[in-house]
Amino acid sequence: TRSIDLAVVAGDGIGTEVVEQGLAVLEAAVAGSDVKVSTTEFDLGARRWHATGETLTDTDLEAIKGHDAILLGAIGDPSVPSGVLERGLLLKLRFALDHYVNLRPGKLYPGVTSPLADPGEIDFVVVREGTEGPYVGNGGALRTGTPHEIATEVSVNTAFGVERVVRDAFARAQERPRKHLTLVHKHNVLVHAGHLWRRTVEAVNADFPDVTTDYLHVDAATIFLTTNPSRFDVIVTDNLFGDILTDQAAAITGGIGLAASANINPDRTAPSMFEPVHGSAPDIAGQGKADPTATVLSVSLLLDHLGLSDAAQRVEAAVAADLVERSAGHGRVRTTAEVGRELAARVAG
């Protein structure tokens, strides 16, 4: 038997509800195999912060590091000042565990209605850099609250950091039928960072000669995501542009209720983390209204990362089948638990 030790950070709002279903589907996916899943829950997020003032202690971090992977629900609550949990918990995990590949598929499943009139086939993946860019927290403020305030945010980009994520993106492109990589940046304005990204893509291309590449400014990329999303295969981009483009990608493929993500440490020096793209949605929390599909698809990415690609594919297939059935449309709105139960049943087969 192989045992998988999972760190579970359900977090805030709908996080708890969707993670419960994600775990149920995970159990179903490994049932009858020699894989055993054990989970450790970590009490992190708004409640813990209110109770103790802590976001993520060194002890938490060390304990999490001992696991094979992390399943995360959602972090954040309006009662906590903006930035406290994002910087102190979510981004701290991504940075401390060196999740330099933030992988976000943009896929329009059959049966799912896109808000685009003529979406065509949408099946791309965004490789968003996860440990650099404007997300590093290297900003500051002077004379705060006065008419002379100045606030800065520094985007940091290193050859080391850019090359490793670009290499990962090329490797993914090479595995896909179209073998195409699009770099998205804004090198006509952000000339220093942009030119580093551009030179890196050109250089790494030499090691992946069968991958074709092109380049789009981030503003133009939002246009093509609206008018011709089929053109994209693999997109590689920085942390902030990736944040923006992947929400837009979620919007055109049926919404953030379906958008999965993986924060991957490809060197496996620390556990990778799997989470839906959506937030904690406090307005609908506790009502059984949240769609657990994004979390279930994140579980599929988790299984794939752990080398259980059969199980991963069965989970994705279950979601795909469920989405087709939804569109056939008995019209009944299911609860979070019902969707989870039906997906688990499909996976169990």
Added chain:
Amino acid sequence: TRSIDLAVVAGDGIGTEVVEQGLAVLEAAVAGSDVKVSTTEFDLGARRWHATGETLTDTDLEAIKGHDAILLGAIGDPSVPSGVLERGLLLKLRFALDHYVNLRPGKLYPGVTSPLADPGEIDFVVVREGTEGPYVGNGGALRTGTPHEIATEVSVNTAFGVERVVRDAFARAQERPRKHLTLVHKHNVLVHAGHLWRRTVEAVNADFPDVTTDYLHVDAATIFLTTNPSRFDVIVTDNLFGDILTDQAAAITGGIGLAASANINPDRTAPSMFEPVHGSAPDIAGQGKADPTATVLSVSLLLDHLGLSDAAQRVEAAVAADLVERSAGHGRVRTTAEVGRELAARVAG
């Protein structure tokens, strides 16, 4: 008679073609009135750079400053290294002339097909900050071209710079029926800049008590621009987020062939500049294929800025009528000059 001295920077690619039509419509709009338009052409852009190595000299800049407004076509060519003309000419104009309000309407005209299945009524305006943020050029690179390269980009935000553009956005919101202002930023990650923006909106709101406000992270804003663009009235945001959102706004309202913009110096210490959002489109340059509508709508913004609001409205009405007739669709594709001629005829009345 009132004379308007216009600096004309046709620029590169389709710039020349669309500006010619923009000027023809401008002439038609003031014909028969006591307004006389005189133009001075400035040879700026790729050709000048290739010939002389100059982008924008102090002499050019001083000469331009002596005019009442600037009409700009498009800047940029693949033969010029990325960033040279953008930073050395276009952004230099915006910064040197203190164009701190970059105004970009997002309007779906009747008859125009949106790529969104159910666009609803789209009629908002983006007030994009034009002189700060990640556009300031305060970045740098170390050990360029080595494995130890580090490239930074610094976003600079000042209370002075943020307050003046936020105040302008509130004033615009107050003039509109819905009186609603949405701040777009990413204050949960870019905490220093983001909190300055947020505090400023809260503070300035006191002077515009009848304007309602809300806030969206930039990633969420791209979702709403896809699923519910009708929710927007006035958006205020920083230079980079504004760049991204206004291209997406153009995409959902019929494309960059229709998207106008105004780089405004509200204090009138220097001429404001009016330009289509699109670029120089070298692939179709010189073929009479470019749609001059975005430039013509920019001329409408120019007239409005100069206090000629009647003429401005007649130009916009001509475009609106032309767009309806297009959709009625004889199907014939008109040349740049034909569209310009027909618009001028409509304006002349």
